[in-house]
Amino acid sequence: MKAVVDAAALLAAEPGEEVEGINLLIPADYDIIWSLVAAAIIAFGFYKLVLPKFTAILDERTEKIEGGLARAENAQAEAAEALAAYQRQLTEARAEAARIREEARAEGGVIVAELRQKASDDAARILENAQRQIEAERQQASVALRAEVGSLATELASRIVGESLADSARQSRVIDRFLDDLEASTAAGATAPAAGRQEG
């Protein structure tokens, strides 16, 4: 091959001579050698320096992304669990609250009923006392009145008997006088009712 190239070079060396076209397809030895060198350098660079680094980075990135996804899934599961627990607690709390409210309502009803009962008892008792007192006072009044009416009747009768009852004018005058006396005694009795009552 070198011989061919050298021959071509010699041919080309003549001024005005062209290089043979076939030389474009037959590599010179220096061409092959420097091609090998260039290919070896590029191959070394990519095989040993460039691709391992980029592969490692790609793998690491994939791992990071997968790890991140797994973590996110975990976090989501945890969140869902927490939410469920929270809702369970909430439901429980609501039920508890409803129960407490129900109990309170029942208790309140009992208390109200008790109070009402007590109040009506008190009212009945107070009413009874009042009636008893009124009855006592009425009896006392009636006793006093009976005694007084008796004495009045006696007095009136004695006065009527004492006076002449033939004359109706006199009769009415007697009655008027009696009533006036009664009024006067009543007025005196009003100023000192206790004395009046003692009299009765």
Added chain:
Amino acid sequence: MPASRVPLHPRPGECALSTVATNHLLAASGEDGGFHPPSIAEFFPAPFLFEGTPFEMNRIILVRLLVTAVLVLVFVLAARRAKLVPGRGQNVAEMLLDFVRVNIAQETLGHNARRFVPMLTTIFFAVLAMNLTGVVPFLNIASTSLIGMPLVLAAWVYVMYLGVGIKKFGVGGYLKNNLFPPGLPPFLYVLVTPIEALQVFVFRPATLALRLTANMIAGHLILVLCFGATHFFLFQASGAMKAFSAMSLVAGVAFTLFEILVAALQAYIFALLAAVYLNMAVEEEH
């Protein structure tokens, strides 16, 4: 060896530094003032280091080594600074690497992809970077336009797919898998088997290398032609002919953009075909 080994480069010192494609024509036109169409001599610049040894270096080799260093440096720096949460630069690097890993390797090789990802990544970026030097100002030559680089990469793919195929199925199993596709009537194997054998052992690596080299050579010649014509029309043509320089300049710019597309496309095709060939070798059924 005479300094004017390649006629377009009268002085070797200048050859190492003369970079823009049009410079070749400028140098050439300085001699006789005519228009020189680009020739394949473009791809054999004069050596400037280790001349006459197998380590001879010329401009294209220098460009190749330069872009190799830049490519490795950029990606190693990106890897050094790579963090779990990517920055802007790291995003771009990861996007490019993912393109090879997912769109080329995984979509073609499926579950077998993982162990071939470094190889396909190396091939894709090596081809892409060396193709792109064809449109980088002051480099202006695709370092894959010398057949050596495509050939080395194609040979790597070739050895690799034969190796993994034979390792998996044994020599007999691999040949049976690849040369005797199942489900054909027996007499057809007389036709099919030689074709398949040529495919597997010759055409696949040869077409991988040739497709790339030919594309890059053609692209470079078109660019040189456009910019050379621009230079010629602008400085040497007379009168109204100067107007043609605008046209050829626009064409040159358009072809430069087109070359960027071709550079990426050829890198993609090279890596994709490598993945397809590997898949054919390791797949159970065809």
